[in-house]
Amino acid sequence: MSVPDSPAIGVPSDPSGPVASGSARPSRLDAAIAARLRRTADGLVAAVVRAHDSGEVLMVAWMDDEALHRTLTTGRATYWSRSRREYWVKGATSGHHQYVRSVALDCDGDALLISVDQVGAACHTGHRTCFYTELPVTAPEAL
């Protein structure tokens, strides 16, 4: 698999508006796809990751346009780290790779569903999925 020689270096220009805005960083994403995205104020869409085999929901991460471009064209799930403000390829340091099987956009363009073959644990804590903390549903008529 080829990796671009010169990644687009990202200095956010100006993510404006409460919901929709343009890409915060330079991106090679196909313009027709970019036009469908409805980003947060900081230029991101939510990426829901599920295991291709079991359907289990593994994690949620964030993508900007360029992260989505890299995910689609390399087949390796690539996200934008909000805390470190940099791209990260899942598994690059942990070895817990995510090989992309399919990507779907939702009806209003603010979320992606990424089906992956997950190597090892998806969660940095070692759990298979990040959603291991149950919250109490206390509805009196809960099913």
Added chain:
Amino acid sequence: MSVPDSPAIGVPSDPSGPVASGSARPSRLDAAIAARLRRTADGLVAAVVRAHDSGEVLMVAWMDDEALHRTLTTGRATYWSRSRREYWVKGATSGHHQYVRSVALDCDGDALLISVDQVGAACHTGHRTCFYTELPVTAPEAL
């Protein structure tokens, strides 16, 4: 189930980091749960909704503290509409109710996984799931 008479006004003391911020609106959410949330700049966490029976991912919506409180205590999935800036109970107008079976928080507190019994279509377009638009994965060595 008792509902507090005087809602605890939620300005969490210290949601740390560049992303987290306090609850944007007054909330009755349990303080211990609120303290674990890591919100977007507009005070929201992503809620991934899946069908309890099939495990299918149906949609992504957004919750602030109060929406999560209502979801946990009524058993009816309740979200914050970013466009209308109001709470909405899924199915209130469409009849496509979501009865909550379980709620899980992810490891870093910025996403929820809501398992529901979905009545009818989850998507406002009439599709069963909102993720009906496939994007092309063009990686040369895609699996």
